[in-house]
Amino acid sequence: MTIFQAIESIIEPQRFIYGDLLSNEYSHIWKMEEGLNALGLVKVKSTKELSELLKICYKHNQPVVIHGGKTNLVGSTESTKQELVISLEKMNAIEEIDIVSRTMTVQAGVVLEEIQNKAREQSLLFPLNFGAKGSAQIGGIISTNAGGLRVIKYGMTRQQILGLEVVLADGTIINSMKKIIKDNSGYDLKQLFIGAEGTLGVITKAVLKLTEAPTSRISAFVAIKQYQQVVDLLKFMDSHLGGKLSGFELIWQKSYETMTGPNYQKPPIPHGYPYYVLIESLGADPLNDATHFQDLLEQSLDLGLYEDGAIAQNEADLQWFWKIREDVHVLVSQGPIDQHFDISLPIPLIGQMVTKMYAAIMNLKGVIHCFPFGHVADGNIHFIIIKQNSDEALTLAINDMVYMPLQEIGGSVSAEHGIGTHKKQYLSFCRSAEEIALMKLLKKSMDPKGILNFGKII
Numbered sequence: 002m003t004i005f006q007a008i009e010s011i012i013e014p015q016r017f018i019y020g021d022l023l024s025n026e027y028s029h030i031w032k033m034e035e036g037l038n039a040l041g042l043v044k045v046k047s048t049k050e051l052s053e054l055l056k057i058c059y060k061h062n063q064p065v066v067i068h069g070g071k072t073n074l075v076g077s078t079e080s081t082k083q084e085l086v087i088s089l090e091k092m093n094a095i096e097e098i099d100i101v102s103r104t105m106t107v108q109a110g111v112v113l114e115e116i117q118n119k120a121r122e123q124s125l126l127f128p129l130n131f132g133a134k135g136s137a138q139i140g141g142i143i144s145t146n147a148g149g150l151r152v153i154k155y156g157m158t159r160q161q162i163l164g165l166e167v168v169l170a171d172g173t174i175i176n177s178m179k180k181i182i183k184d185n186s187g188y189d190l191k192q193l194f195i196g197a198e199g200t201l202g203v204i205t206k207a208v209l210k211l212t213e214a215p216t217s218r219i220s221a222f223v224a225i226k227q228y229q230q231v232v233d234l235l236k237f238m239d240s241h242l243g244g245k246l247s248g249f250e251l252i253w254q255k256s257y258e259t260m261t262g263p264n265y266q267k268p269p270i271p272h273g274y275p276y277y278v279l280i281e282s283l284g285a286d287p288l289n290d291a292t293h294f295q296d297l298l299e300q301s302l303d304l305g306l307y308e309d310g311a312i313a314q315n316e317a318d319l320q321w322f323w324k325i326r327e328d329v330h331v332l333v334s335q336g337p338i339d340q341h342f343d344i345s346l347p348i349p350l351i352g353q354m355v356t357k358m359y360a361a362i363m364n365l366k367g368v369i370h371c372f373p374f375g376h377v378a379d380g381n382i383h384f385i386i387i388k389q390n391s392d393e394a395l396t397l398a399i400n401d402m403v404y405m406p407l408q409e410i411g412g413s414v415s416a417e418h419g420i421g422t423h424k425k426q427y428l429s430f431c432r433s434a435e436e437i438a439l440m441k442l443l444k445k446s447m448d449p450k451g452i453l454n455f456g457k458i459i
């Protein structure tokens with residue numbers, strides 16, 4: 002029996018797509034018009050079915066690429082004509098919400114925004130939040146250990162996961178769907194799959210940890226002249242807000258002025274300052290939290306920590322402020338080709354390093370714009386670089402300018418987006434030879450035939 006016949010024996014025709022019909026599918030949300038380059042695409046509908054499918058692939062040495070919401074920024078959902086794509090989009094049920102244990106049990110294909118909304122209906126919070134929330138699926142989010150806009154208060158995805166169900170390369174189902182917070186009974190196996198970018202197993206279900214929903218949300222934009230003020234303001238707000246600081250997003254002048262330029266959102270504070278910071282506090286005492294936040298902003302103005310500021314006065318202002326920060330597609334759409342970075346580096350060094358990197362990148366022929374912004378409180382900065390062409394020499398020259406300096410200062414080439422295919426050759430800039438050898442050993446023992454997301458990370 003050929004592999005196609007074997008797949009057709011277990012999957013209904015409308016969920017096994019190949020040939021010309023692949024032109025209606027795509028590998029990334031920003032490449033919808035390009036069609037999917039693959040041997041075929043299977044949209045699985047259950048864990049059992051996925052297990053049967055992987056058994057077939059394993060037997061036929063068939064490499065597979067896993068698709069979640071296809072919002073990654075590291076090329077990890079691209080495939081070749083030899084690879085079978087497996088999509089989790091049909092496994093999109095929220096199976097349970099337990100308001101006493103404060104957990105939600107979901108299938109891998111549920112989209113982040115749906116999880117946020119479901120939790121909110123029960124006055125609970127699933128704290129992960131980032132610009133791609135309308136498309137990114139929880140399976141992809143867990144596989145990339147996504148970060149986002151509230152890591153300073155709640156941590157990365159890893160901190161929000163209590164249990165997982167995973168299917169290994171040979172079809173074995175690993176069920177670790179516990180709701181408990183504490184479990185020291187041997188290795189914490191679920192951690193192996195979180196951030197593994199689908200190279201060690203396919204996530205099919207998860208138990209998510211929820212928290213009580215905050216009842217106050219306050220945000221302000223401030224404008225700043227010098228980077229040292231950013232650092233001092235962060236320390237001041239964090240130390241006085243008593244655990245309520247949930248967002249501290251830094252946007253450089255060029256990025257802010259583009260995000261609030263003509264045809265986009267209007268600027269809450271005028272253009273012309275080197276830095277803009279969007280601050281968020283989440284608490285449980287609406288009246289006093291607002292007054293306290295306002296007092297702190299006034300005190301920090303008196304201390305000379307910023308130059309101008311605007312507090313969101315109502316829900317519409319909150320939406321407006323955060324739309325500016327979240328809608329990075331505005332930056333992406335400023336030219337034909339975009340290149341993305343999400344580096345980690347020590348907070349005190351960010352100002353000077355970004356200034357140097359910015360100048361070096363803008364000097365390169367073929368670069369149109371360089372847009373820095375990021376989660377400064379996590380030491381995580383993004384660059385979106387807009388170029389005239391996709392010339393490989395230019396891509397590599399930009400990579401060198403961003404990644405080379407990170408080695409000396411103990412930074413990371415990926416704070417949250419992962420390695421995928423785009424950053425594979427730079428992994429050794431931030432992980433030792435011994436660490437990479439251990440990663441390879443793990444991959445070899447869990448997927449000896451190398452069929453799962455082959456060539457990603459290592």
Ligand SMILES: Cc1cc2nc3c(=O)[nH]c(=O)nc-3n(C[C@H](O)[C@H](O)[C@H](O)COP(=O)(O)OP(=O)(O)OC[C@H]3O[C@@H](n4cnc5c(N)ncnc54)[C@H](O)[C@@H]3O)c2cc1C
Pocket residue numbers: 066067068069070071072073074077078089109130131132133136137138139140141142143144145146147148149150198199200202203204205327329330417418454457
């Ligand atoms: C506008 C925008 C803003 C973004 N902001 C942030 C941000 O602030 N923070 C951040 O961390 N990321 C951000 N991202 C990147 C991206 O959204 C995240 O990496 C997200 O977690 C990817 O989820 P996904 O479902 O789209 O995964 P995909 O892109 O489909 O896949 C990502 C990786 O996970 C694998 N995978 C997918 N599903 C599964 C599964 N069920 N089991 C095993 N492997 C799987 C894929 O093979 C691939 O290797 C942003 C992206 C965009 C477009």
